Amino acid sequence: MIWGMLYAAVLDVEQAKPTLYEAGKLWRDLDNLPMLTDNLSMTAMAHVAAGDYDQAIALSNEAFHLCESSNNLWGQSYSLMMVCLAYWEFGRPDKALTTANESVRLGEMAGFMAAQVLAGGHRAAMYGHLGAIESGLVMARQALTVAETHFPTSAAILWAD
Amino acid sequence: MAGNLNEAEAAVEQGKNDPYRDAHPTWNMQLNIAEAELALSQGNYEQAIAIADHWLPRLRQHNLRAYTPAMFQPKSQAQLVLGQVEAARESLLEARDIATATGSRATLWPILAALSALEPDPTAAQQLHRQAQEIVESIVVTLAPPTYGLPSSTCPRYERWFRRNVAKPQLKIGHGFGGSHGLTRIIQYLISENPYNPCHPCSLIYADGANLPYQHRKASDLSYLPMTLRPIPPWQAWPNAQHTSVDSQSTPFPRTPRWRPIGAQVSPTLTNALFAFIKTTLGVLLVEAYQALGGDLCAVAAH
Numbered sequence: 394m395i396w397g398m399l400y401a402a403v404l405d406v407e408q409a410k411p412t413l414y415e416a417g418k419l420w421r422d423l424d425n426l427p428m429l430t431d432n433l434s435m436t437a438m439a440h441v442a443a444g445d446y447d448q449a450i451a452l453s454n455e456a457f458h459l460c461e462s463s464n465n466l467w468g469q470s471y472s473l474m475m476v477c478l479a480y481w482e483f484g485r486p487d488k489a490l491t492t493a494n495e496s497v498r499l500g501e502m503a504g505f506m507a508a509q510v511l512a513g514g515h516r517a518a519m520y521g522h523l524g525a526i527e528s529g530l531v532m533a534r535q536a537l538t539v540a541e542t543h544f545p546t547s548a549a550i551l552w553a554d
Numbered sequence: 555m556a557g558n559l560n561e562a563e564a565a566v567e568q569g570k571n572d573p574y575r576d577a578h579p580t581w582n583m584q585l586n587i588a589e590a591e592l593a594l595s596q597g598n599y600e601q602a603i604a605i606a607d608h609w610l611p612r613l614r615q616h617n618l619r620a621y622t623p624a625m626f627q628p629k630s631q632a633q634l635v636l637g638q639v640e641a642a643r644e645s646l647l648e649a650r651d652i653a654t655a656t657g658s659r660a661t662l663w664p665i666l667a668a669l670s671a672l673e674p675d676p677t678a679a680q681q682l683h684r685q686a687q688e689i690v691e692s693i694v695v696t697l698a699p700p701t702y703g704l705p706s707s708t709c710p711r712y713e714r715w716f717r718r719n720v721a722k723p724q725l726k727i728g729h730g731f732g733g734s735h736g737l738t739r740i741i742q743y744l745i746s747e748n749p750y751n752p753c754h755p756c757s758l759i760y761a762d763g764a765n766l767p768y769q770h771r772k773a774s775d776l777s778y779l780p781m782t783l784r785p786i787p788p789w790q791a792w793p794n795a796q797h798t799s800v801d802s803q804s805t806p807f808p809r810t811p812r813w814r815p816i817g818a819q820v821s822p823t824l825t826n827a828l829f830a831f832i833k834t835t836l837g838v839l840l841v842e843a844y845q846a847l848g849g850d851l852c853a854v855a856a857h
Contacts, residue, residue: 406618442580482659482660483659484696485693
């Protein structure tokens with residue numbers, strides 16, 4: 394799975410996807426629910442980058458419900474972190490904002506900083522696109538505060554939003 | 555987005571200085587897109603094209619379709635400014651193909667709108683325009699349920715699009731039940747039933763001179779309004795509501811509503827930004843409405 398994550402991070406999502414699916418099958422066979430949900434969310438992220446939004450949403454939904462069944466707030470937040478972009482692209486800003494808000498909220502409850510930064514950044518950009526610029530800036534600054542506090546050298550993603 | 559290019563430049567620069575930026579280029583792609591957009595906004599058109607040309611081959615090679623159309627947009631705009639009309643059109647066509655293949659409707663409609671402006675054939679231009687218009691309509695109705703009758707106004711960006719194209723026929727904006735009467739009921743509902751607002755960015759200054767954050771408004775505060783103020787969820791208020799078409803000269807809103815927001819107050823920045831950005835009668839009010847809707851949807855998602 395680490396290989397899949399690395400492939401996805403360095404642009405090679407086409408290589409990442411089969412690797413992640415293979416890892417997912419192994420986690421499923423091993424009945425390792427925490428790792429399976431992590432894998433599903435990561436695979437969904439790769440699909441988002443590739444523009445395979447249907448697959449991304451399907452995988453995200455599966456991960457979310459598995460996490461929900463085990464009260465895994467961290468995993469729920471992770472499953473929603475990037476898929477909000479899929480909803481946005483599909484022309485569903487309502488679902489996109491709902492998903493981003495929920496990812497941030499669950500991330501705050503679980504202490505999952507990445508979701509607060511990434512989903513928070515996406516949410517801020519969405520508000521900006523919809524014309525609520527001041528609200529978007531407030532949200533971006535909130536996410537940036539988390540990023541600068543916990544990921545001081547990796548705030549670049551947020552700056553882009 | 556706010557037009558503060560200095561702040562944007564500083565932010566992009568800080569992002570570019572992230573020492574681990576190259577370790578995860580996929581998740582940093584939005585920074586590159588922002589850099590191209592910033593260059594375009596600053597009038598550095600060649601630089602905007604150069605940034606896009608640097609990344610587009612990599613995006614194509616690795617099939618990163620989520621970012622490709624967005625990277626084409628600043629490039630095509632820069633090409634247009636530089637008079638490279640055919641090149642701009644080719645950029646937009648490739649972006650359109652990718653956005654269509656991925657179902658990226660939010661990305662597709664501005665591309666179609668830009669293509670329609672470049673299309674020499676009036677019929678083809680009109681068709682492209684209509685496609686863009688239909689997508690916009692389908693997006694805005696997700697922000698405000700159809701019964702609101704306010705799809706065009708729920709977000710200013712899309713509203714601007716509607717207003718620019720209001721001369722086009724068959725524009726569905728729900729004018730038939732979206733007048734001041736309907737708006738008041740909607741806002742009254744939002745105030746009384748759904749006061750969620752994540753950033754409480756502004757309070758509304760009503761035509762009667764009162765100035766209260768809407769969270770503090772009660773139904774009785776609106777008693778001067780000439781209608782029933784009982785909280786009514788919109789789906790109950792207009793059970794049979796349907797969209798209606800308006801003719802080419804109609805305006806989406808009554809020109810002289812019986813009440814209206816006349817200002818927004820939280821900070822000079824917000825006031826200036828909103829008024830510069832939303833120069834419509836009801837824009838400020840509907841940003842509030844939209845945000846309140848967001849809160850409601852958030853609650854739904856918790857289940």
